[in-house]
Each structure stands twice: as structure tokens, then as C-alpha cells.
Amino acid sequence: MSAVIDHDHAHGHHDHHGGYGGIMRWITTTNHKDIGTLYLWFSFLMFGVGGIMAVVIRAELFSPGLQFVNPDFFNQLTTMHGLIMIFGAIMPAFVGFANWQIPMMIGAPDMAFARLNNWSFWLLPFAATLLALSFLMPGGAPGVGWTMYAPLTVQMGMGMDFTIFAVHLLGMSSILGAINIITTILNLRAPGMTLLRMPLFVWTWLITAYLLLAVMPVLAGAVTMTLTDRHFGTTFFNAAGGGDPVLYQHIFWFFGHPEVYVVALPAFGVISQVIPAFSRKPLFGYASMVYATSAIAILSFIVWAHHMYTTGIPVSGQLFFMYATILIAVPTGVKVFNWVATMWKGSLSFETPMLFALGFLFMFTLGGFTGLVLALVPVDIQLQDTYYVVAHFHYVMVAGALFAAFAGIYFWLPKWTGKMYDETLGKIHFWLTLVFLNMIFFVQHFLGLAGMPRRIPDYPLMFETWNKISSLGAFGMGLAQLLFLYIVVKCIRSGAPAPQKPWEGADSLEWTHLPTPVPYHSFETPPVLH
Amino acid sequence: MNLEQANRRLCMRLALIALGMFGFGFALVPFYGQICAALGVNSLTQRDSVSNTQIDASRTVTIELDSNTHDLPWRFRPLVNHLQVHPGELATVEYEIVNQRAAPVTGQAVPSYGPQFAGEYFKKLECFCFTQQTLAPGETRRMPVTFVVDPKLPRDVNTITVSYTFFEVAGRGGKS
Structure with a gap:
């Protein structure tokens, strides 16, 4: 531990927070750790809002017929649930991880553009406010689905304009964040931290940032x-003026499919830190992991029309996009097998982060397999817009991205707060989440195969049993996340002090070179690497 | 070059990429048009060429005609509701539109077909959908559609529904 630079003794000046106290500290902060914290709490808040919407959706679907909400409002809920969970919860969560971890993992004092970083975050609450305000507009929030397909978007009320401007702000925030992350990684690495010595989490974020930028x-x-099209008489998507609504789908999915990997790659990065730490072995096939990540990113640009088979x-187009999509299974398979090989003959222990990582490994792979099923043109024509698709992407987004985020939180929480979370409660949180998640989404495969369409508030009697199970799972899932909030708050307020390196197998710079809790300013002088 | 300059340079380059990709989104619009033209898809309102005029008198196809308007103050109807043709046979039908608004209006008709794939066998040689139509206030206009059903139409298709929808071309106000 001689390598630890204990700033508290080296300098006397550094734990003050930029001269402001209270709320102004958070509004004016340029510190990557503060901004990371803001991102993570914002993301949790949005996770709660999107989660409440999901619970209302599932309450409506508990029984056939209309009970609680009218179909119009139901559509607004499904739309906002999607937008909020993707742009408000999952993406900011991983940007939060990036802010906290990237400077510490590469031995940098902070992000490259600290003030820009502050602005990237503070755009988000305004975007969220615009989204929330759209509910109050005449006609309510847009009920067009998170994909915002034309021509329906052209016919929506004023809420659509609020959503459009919210998407502009969210996009701007992501682009600024991506520029910051790339510059930090390329220019601020400590001497000796070559690109191919960077922790895989940093690698996945470098590639993700380029995806975001593109x-x-x-x-x-x-x-x-x-x-x-709505206000200025253009006809990009309006058939009467020579436009084409299908063009919107091409443009949207050119964004939309790489977006899936914007969410998934940082999750891969977290998992690639957690599994070696709890296997007490270095990551198997580091270089192949880097190349596989790059391959996934590049391939993600040429598969977008697999969302548009119908x-x-x-046919030639369908075949091309089908083969290209199936090709993505190769680099993804490389990653999954590397994780499994990392565990092979390792001395495993199963603390909460590892449990979530294993949950990720099993269920993300399942989500990948159903993705392969949907990639097949003849099958997809049957399953397009059914609950099978809903089940598929929730296995990727919830069992994939969300589980990775939980794994990362439990993994780094001791480092960030200096205190241990309650391991027993953490394990209970994992098992509850695992059981309820499968209760919600596994049965939706059956519903989809039986032909139940998505985004519809009512359904025939024959679908009732599986819908009831799914809804009960959703209620349980919601309650289980209150336990998560309790665990985090309990850890921050009264957790037992954590050692510098609570996880035996963890080997990146924040564990080996920094004390716990990490000082407010870290690596003001770059670490010495061997 | 010190770190600050290096950071700023990289930032500028990355911002240029972002700006370029914003432009790329818009460049997809003409690109999409070119691809569709090259592949011959999405040519709903273009004149088809017919090479094989061999009439297949052994089968008869029923053509059902349908007409709709979308937010347009026009009365729009075909003069006959359906007719029988042999594949390969040249046929003409007429539609009538009446502008019921006290102002000139420009509209564009877009066809759709049932079953969907029958569209590629329904060859239009003349159609009011090839151009935008501008009607003076109260004007009535009769317009023909001349077509040939391609003899390569699969044998299990006995009926083709042709449905035209007129959309108002916004902002034209009758100026063509």
C-alpha cells in the first residue's frame, strides 16, 4: 500500500468544495465526483418516475378491459416510460459511472472540460422538466411510442413539441458528455497508462462515446x-409533398440501433471489471475484448433495418440486414465466452456485485438469443410488435443494463462513500430483483408467441393468466427497488468503514492507488505505474 | 503543444464530427430517394413502362376502385366501382373530383394496393397521381387512369383493390 498517495496529509487544502456550500455546491460544481453523484441520483429519480409509469401500465394490464386509464393516456405512459427509462435513467446512470471512474481509472485529476461537464449534467433536469410538462399540454403527452414514428408525430398536440425539444436537450447533453469523455481518455492518461493497459470499462466508454457522437x-x-414538418411546411415525412414516413424509420433506426449498444457497451465494461475482481483472476482475453467491443460498435451501424422487416x-435488403444482425452474435459471443473463461478455475466468491454480474451474464445472453430469433425475417414478420419483442428488449435493457448498473453501484459504493453496504440486504435485493424480473418478462415471451400486440391497454381473455403473473412481478419489482434505495441510504449514513480494497481481486488504480473513501481531489500528481 | 491546446483541438475535431453527423441525418433524405429510385421501390406516383402486351385471355382479374380524401374539401369518386380485365389488356377508368372550398386547392393523390404486393403488377401508364392537381373554387374535373395488369400476376390473385387518397399539399394555396 506504499503506493497510496494520501492527499489529506500531503496537502491541507483540498477537501473544500469549490467555495460554496449547500445547494450552490451542486449547481456550480466542476468536480467529476460531484457530477458523477448528480448523474447517479438524477438517474435514480428518473428510474423511479419511469418505474411508476411501468407499474400503472402493468396495473391496467392486470385484467382485460379498461380499469384505470383510458387508451390515450395508456399510450402516453408507454411512450414516456420508454423515453424516460432510456434517456433519463440508463444513459445518465452510465455517464455517472464514467464521471466517477474514468479519471480515477486512468490516473487523471478530473475530466478534461470540467465546466462543460457541469453543463452536460444540468441540461438533463431541464429536459426532464420539458418531458413532464408535456403531460399538462392540451392533448397530453405524445402517445406515439418512444420511437416517435411519423406520420403520427405530425398529428400530435403541443406535447409533441415539448418532447422534441427535450430530445434536443438530451442529445446535446450526450454529445457534450461524449466529447468530454473522449478528450479525457485520449489526453489525460497517466504516464505509462497506454491504451491497451486501460481497464476495460474505460475502453467500452471510449467506444461508446464515439457511438454517441455519431x-x-x-x-x-x-x-x-x-x-x-409540423410547423414550417416541410414534407420530409408527408406523402402529399413527396415525403415518406418510412424514411423516418430509416433515420430513426440509424440512431436507434447503435443506441442499443450505447446502453449495452458501458454495461459490458462494468461487468468486465466486476467478474475478474470476484474471480481473483485477470480478465481472460483482454485484447479480444477490446476488438470485440469495436466490432460490435462498427457492425451496429449496418443492421438498423432489422427493425423494419415489415x-x-x-427481400435482398431483408437478407442483408438479417445476415449482418446475426453476425453481431460473433463478437458478442466472444465477450460472453471471455467472461465465462475468466471465471473458469478462478476462486470465486459471491458478494452482491458478483451476483448481479452473474445475473447479467445469464439473462443478457438470453436477451441476446431472443434477439437472434427476432433477427430472422420469417420469424420476425410473425412477432413484429408483439410482447415477444417487449420481453426481448427488456431482457437486454433491464436484465442487461440495469443489472450491470446495480453490479457497478454495489462494487464501487464502498470506494465512493468509504462505507460498506449491508451485504445481507444487498443479496436479498438481488434475489428479489431476479425473481420479479423473470416473473414480469419471461412470461411475456409466451404472450408474444401467442400473438398479444404491444402498446395496447386491453386484450382478449385468453391472455389473462400470463398478464396477471407479469403484473404481480412488476409490483414486486417496484417494491424491491425501494429496498435498494434503503440500502444505499443506510450505507451512506451508517455503513461500517470500508477498507481501501474491500474486494480482494480488484486491481485498477482506484483500488490500488487511492485511499477509501477517495479524496475529493485525486491524482493531482499522476500515479507512478510499473 | 501543451495539454490545454491539445484538449481544445481534440474538442473542436469531435464537435466537427457531431456537426457532420447532424448533416448526415439530412443527407439521408436525398440518399433514400436515390436508393428507392435505383431499386425501383416506392415508385407509386411514377409512370410505369410496359414491355409485354400479350393479353392472357384465359383469366380475368377484378379491379376494385376506392377513393379517399385526407383533410381535403374535395368530393372524390371513381365513375365505376369495379371492372373486369384480362392481364395484359389496356384499360382506362375515370375519377371525378369536385373542389367544395371557395378557394383554389392543390392536392396530391397517393395510391395503395390490396393485396400489397399486387402493386408491382399494376402498371399505370397514365394517372392523375403523376402530378399535383390544382382545382379552382367549385371546379369539377374528370381524370383518367390508364393501366395494364402485368400477365406475370400470380395466378391466385383474382382481385386487386386500388385505393387512391388525395392529400392537400400544404402551403400551396392553389398555386402550382
């Missing part, structure tokens, strides 16, 4: 075209 502007363009694209 696709968020395209989404901004798509919603801008919608806006001008729009009448030519």
Missing part, C-alpha cells in the same frame, strides 16, 4: 425534421 446528432436531425423493404 448517432445522437442523427436523432436530433430526425426530430428536427418532425418539428419542421415495412416492405426488398
